[in-house]
Amino acid sequence: MGGWAIAVHGGAGIDPNLPKERQDEAKRLLTRCLDIGISALRSNLPAIDVVELVVRELETDPLFNSGRGSSLTEKGTVEMEASIMDGPKRRCGALSGLTKVKNPVSLARLVMDKSPHSYLSFSGAEEFARKQGVELEENEYFNKITWRCSSWQKKQTQSYSITVSQRLAPAALLRTAATSTGGLMNKMTGRIGDSPIIGAGTYACELCGVSCTGEGEAIIRSTLSRDVAAVMEYKGLNLHEAVDYVIKKRLDEGKAGIIAVSKNGEVACGFNTNGMFRGCATEGGFMEVGLW
Incomplete structure (x- = not known):
């Protein structure tokens, strides 16, 4: 393979009862983002x-949990929260606790x-x-225009717990990666997830670009995105093998999903949840959007 590759996702852990119209809406948004890229x-x-x-x-559309659609x-x-990383130059920028930035x-x-x-x-x-x-x-x-406002109101009668839900709006291509999220629904104020943490939710280097989704606390503990690059570098695995390895070996009891691209134009997606909103395309003409 060669040339460019791009991958996007809207989060892992999909409600099995998600209405068909919302599934179709998600596929249309993922396709639109791929077309733009x-x-x-x-x-x-x-x-x-x-x-x-x-x-x-992805931040401007309220469907997924980032920007306008934040939990x-x-x-x-x-x-x-958000982060971006330019892999070949090992440069990055990250943020947490934003309340007004569009x-x-x-x-x-x-x-x-x-x-x-x-x-x-x-x-x-700020x-x-x-x-x-x-x-x-x-x-x-x-939050006033999204279904998350009513979801938040319902959760006020429930105890705080870590759950997997649609939570990220990232993209990765040609060893560049970015992640943006509203974070965990009903999270404690001040909580920071994996998305802005370089090496956990986002990482890029000369080998690959990676963005993660799922249980932020588990992703942080496992340094999941950095581990994809690490096993490629130190174990000699290819991109697909590396994504599969870290999903199966690094998460313990955690739930997560990964999108990744390599310097060779490969693209890989992996998850151990019931689904992940995702899409990918390559310069060679391959294009795919999926949920389950």
């Missing part, structure tokens, strides 16, 4: 620009390009956003 790649846009462009589309904390607010992935890009740091959070991240002049929105923009 493919068009940009064919126009020779740099990979880092393409991955940001695709994730911005709510226990207090009914949003605390968004497109967190673009702010993560600015952390990487316009700051001396790799990770900003909460009030510091101050950086204002200084950079990124587009901001009020709380109502993120």
Whole structure:
């Protein structure tokens, strides 16, 4: 294989009773994102620009849990997270605790390009956003139009627990990766998941680009995305073997999903949940969108 490859996902752990119309809606969004990425790649846009462009589309559509569709904390607010990594250059930017930023992935890009740091959070991240002049929105923009608002209200009578749900909106291509999320539904305020943690939810290097979804706490403990690259480098596994290995050997009791691309234009997806919203395409003409 060779040339470019792109993979996107909207989260792992799908409700088996998800209505057919919502399944179709998810497939249409994933397909639209792939089409946007493919068009940009064919126009020779740099990979880092393409991955940001695709994730911005996922953040703007409220269907998946990122940006406008972010899940709510226990207090009914949003605390968004995002990260981006340019693998060949080992550069990255990450954020946590965003409450007003319309497109967190673009702010993560600015952390990487316009700051001396790799990770900003909460009030510091918000101050950086204002200084950079990124587009901001009020709380109502993120949750009043989505089904997650009613889902949050129902969960107020339940005890806090870790569950797998649709939670990420990432993309990976040509050893570049980005992840954006609203985090765990009904999470404690201040909780940080795997998505902005380089080596856990997001990682890219000269070998591959990886983005994860699922139980953030389990993904953090297993450094899941870095492990994909590590077993390729130190065990000599190919991309598909590496994804399969870490899903089966590194998660213990955890549940997660992975999308990944390699420097050779390979693409791989793996998960141990009942499903994962995902799509992938290669320069050779292969394209696939799936849920189960």
